[in-house]
Amino acid sequence: MSPTHQGPDLYSRAEEAAEAIRRATGDPAPRIAVVLGSGLNGLVERFGDRRVVPYSQIPHFPTPTVAGHAGNVVIGSVDGAEAILLQGRFHYYEGHDLRTVTFPVRVLQRLGVQTLILTAATGGVRPELRPGNLVCLSDHLNLIGTNPLRGPNDPRFGERFPDMTEVYSKKLRNSAKEEARRLGVQLVSAVYACLPGPSYETPAEIRMLRALGADVVGMSTAPEAIVARQAGMDVLGLALVTNAAAGVLPAPIRHEDVLEAGLKATPMLGKLIRRVILRVAGVAPGNVGFSGEFPTYRPD
Numbered sequence: 588m589s590p591t592h593q594g595p596d597l598y599s600r601a602e603e604a605a606e607a608i609r610r611a612t613g614d615p616a617p618r619i620a621v622v623l624g625s626g627l628n629g630l631v632e633r634f635g636d637r638r639v640v641p642y643s644q645i646p647h648f649p650t651p652t653v654a655g656h657a658g659n660v661v662i663g664s665v666d667g668a669e670a671i672l673l674q675g676r677f678h679y680y681e682g683h684d685l686r687t688v689t690f691p692v693r694v695l696q697r698l699g700v701q702t703l704i705l706t707a708a709t710g711g712v713r714p715e716l717r718p719g720n721l722v723c724l725s726d727h728l729n730l731i732g733t734n735p736l737r738g739p740n741d742p743r744f745g746e747r748f749p750d751m752t753e754v755y756s757k758k759l760r761n762s763a764k765e766e767a768r769r770l771g772v773q774l775v776s777a778v779y780a781c782l783p784g785p786s787y788e789t790p791a792e793i794r795m796l797r798a799l800g801a802d803v804v805g806m807s808t809a810p811e812a813i814v815a816r817q818a819g820m821d822v823l824g825l826a827l828v829t830n831a832a833a834g835v836l837p838a839p840i841r842h843e844d845v846l847e848a849g850l851k852a853t854p855m856l857g858k859l860i861r862r863v864i865l866r867v868a869g870v871a872p873g874n875v876g877f878s879g880e881f882p883t884y885r886p887d
Contacts (some may be wrong), residue, residue: 597686597693598741599645604690605697607645612638612662616698617669619867621860622676622691622811624706624826630857631672634663642675645694649687651675665861668868670808671700677711680784680806685735689814693744696818702867704761704860705816707826708801710788716803716828721856722777723763724755724824727809728801731783734816735810745817754812758865759823766862772855778804779824781809803828823863827856 609616623630631637642648642658651658661672673695677688695703705724711717740747760776769773781799782788788804790798796804808824815822 596741597690597727598743601693601697603646604648608640608660608694608698611640611644614662616700616739617671618661618699618701619668619704619864620671620673620695620698620700620702621704621864622673622706624676624708624807630860631659631661631663631674633857633861634661634665634670634672637661637663641756647690649677649678649683649690654770666865666870668865670864671695671698671866676807676811678784678807679731679810685731685733685810686738689735689810692811692814692818692820694764694858695824696815696820701820703811703820704813704823704824704825704863705808705814705815706856707779707805707808709826709829710748710793710827711802711828712780712793712804713777713802714832716775716777718828718830720775720828721767721772721859722775722803722826722828723760723767724779724808724873725752725760725776727779727781727812727824728796728799729781729813731781731810735814745819749813749817751813751816754816754822756821759821762862762866763823763825763859766866767859770855770862772859774879775802775860777826779808780804782806800824807870825856825860825863827853869882 621630633703638661640660642650642660642714645660659674661674662669663672673691677683679688692703709722711720716722736749764774778801780796780799780803782792782804784806793804803826805826812822812824
């Protein structure tokens with residue numbers, strides 16, 4: 588049985604977890620949160636006044652099993668803007684159900700988060716996308732086969748039938764594109780296809796995804812975005828293309844190549860996330876970014 592299915596109802600579990608974070612950090616939680624995908628843990632080091640709460644100390648939180656997912660809630664500030672950083676996420680392919688996968692988003696809702704930035708490593712379905720490209724999600728295809736809102740609905744979390752016309756905030760997307768231009772980096776709009784994993788996709792599946800209108804593919808993000816929208820959060824999805832999807836190029840997908848692509852490109856994604864946080868918080872990003880090597884890899 589998943590940790591989030593034991594004991595009280597989902598709302599009570601989320602409130603217990605949120606209260607544990609409040610007690611551990613002492614201050615009201617920031618209104619901005621970032622879910623860090625694989626290898627983005629280095630972003631945390633650029634935040635000052637950090638308060639770290641391991642997932643193991645938070646009631647009802649499962650433990651990440653994927654390398655690159657440290658398993659901490661971190662509250663800190665960068666250039667005057669505070670944010671919550673989730674070091675590690677939970678995946679459907681690990682054996683969790685989607686209520687467990689999205690439980691941290693429910694906790695963020697109870698903490699009062701209004702803006703959620705989701706990050707991911709992805710495979711490029713669109714032929715012109717190459718490792719190192721940064722993409723801003725404009726929409727997604729939830730192809731996991733189920734929905735995180737399935738089952739009894741608690742109106743305290745939101746509507747039974749939330750509108751998904753604009754899952755990823757147009758305002759946040761425009762802000763991210765403007766900040767990317769200031770950084771001199773191309774940020775490509777993309778539709779994200781979410782598959783259950785954990786195997787990489789077959790060439791036939793990639794041809795199917797292309798026919799359906801997908802630009803990139805991964806194994807996370809969509810369930811969290813759905814729950815965040817039900818909660819009324821503004822959502823931004825930023826992703827790094829770490830490899831061409833199966834069949835796009837003649838060579839097979841090699842994990843080593845994915846790692847190398849992430850090492851080269853993730854620092855720029857970190858800079859962009861910083862600038863978006865500052866912009867959402869109403870703090871001028873200025874001209875000074877941060878550097879640092881943030882290794883990443885799929886799956887995410």
